[in-house]
Amino acid sequence: MNATQLSLLAFSSVLAVSCTTTKNYAIQAKSGTDTQGTVKFVQTGKMVKMDLNVYKLTPGIHAVHIHEKGDCSAADGSSAGGHWNPTAHQHGRWDQGEFHMGDIGNINADKDGTARKIFKTDKWCIGCQDESKNIIGKTLIIHAKEDDFHTQPTGNAGGRVGCVEIK
Numbered sequence: 001m002n003a004t005q006l007s008l009l010a011f012s013s014v015l016a017v018s019c020t021t022t023k024n025y026a027i028q029a030k031s032g033t034d035t036q037g038t039v040k041f042v043q044t045g046k047m048v049k050m051d052l053n054v055y056k057l058t059p060g061i062h063a064v065h066i067h068e069k070g071d072c073s074a075a076d077g078s079s080a081g082g083h084w085n086p087t088a089h090q091h092g093r094w095d096q097g098e099f100h101m102g103d104i105g106n107i108n109a110d111k112d113g114t115a116r117k118i119f120k121t122d123k124w125c126i127g128c129q130d131e132s133k134n135i136i137g138k139t140l141i142i143h144a145k146e147d148d149f150h151t152q153p154t155g156n157a158g159g160r161v162g163c164v165e166i167k
């Protein structure tokens with residue numbers, strides 16, 4: 001083992017004990033749209049922070065959810081399945097009454113079609129053993145329409161214009 005390999009090994013060990021996990025993804029356009037953007041998930045200790053940046057949306061409000069299957073392959077995003085709902089709750093608004101673990105809420109795209117959302121929770125983890133918290137193997141979906149927070153089980157959010165496989 002040479003000096004570079006040794007220093008890489010030492011660096012990896014430092015990362016392993018600092019308890020920070022970072023995942024970066026590009027958004028795949030779906031349903032014939034031009035949706036672009038990125039999402040970053042960072043876990044520090046028990047907190048997961050999502051930083052979502054989306055471009056080329058239609059101006060206005062769009063629902064964002066985590067869906068249960070880690071598969072963006074379908075042209076309309078239907079391969080991602082329904083909302084991620086490990087606790088078998090009703091669809092709703094995050095932290096108010098019943099809600100799905102994937103019920104992030106809405107983003108508001110400006111006249112240029114740009115939207116950003118920063119979201120933090122200790123109810124998720126990145127790759128832990130608790131499948132009621134683990135976002136790996138799921139998808140992030142951006143919808144054509146607004147989440148109304150009450151229609152079951154989807155929030156009446158319309159088609160799927162962006163998709164990310166969280167892996």
Ligand SMILES: [Cu+2]
Binds near residue numbers: 066067083141143
């Ligand atoms: Cu959704």
Ligand SMILES: [Zn+2]
Binds near residue numbers: 091092100102153155
């Ligand atoms: Zn839901």
